[in-house]
Amino acid sequence: MASRAQALIVDLRGNRGGDPDTVAFVCSYLLDERTHLNTMYWRSGERTEQSWSLPHVPGARFGGSKPL
Structure with a gap:
């Protein structure tokens, strides 16, 4: 589960x-x-x-305070 990870790498190449x-x-x-x-x-x-992030998502969020 990505939401439990301490950090996340997203490869968009x-x-x-x-x-x-x-x-x-x-x-x-x-x-x-x-x-x-x-x-x-x-x-x-x-x-x-305008495009905005959603106020609610199904499941747990990774969160904005962890290294990405």
Whole structure:
């Protein structure tokens, strides 16, 4: 169980991005509280969309105070 580990290494080499909702879901396990992750600007329609970590996740969080 990763939530019980003292530290965690995440290897993202070769990663070309992903769905913002999936990124927010994964980040939610690595942070202790709701956190602003990104703001995307869409030229079409001139709108912005914020991405935040989730306030609740199923299972235990790894936490934001451990080495990552």
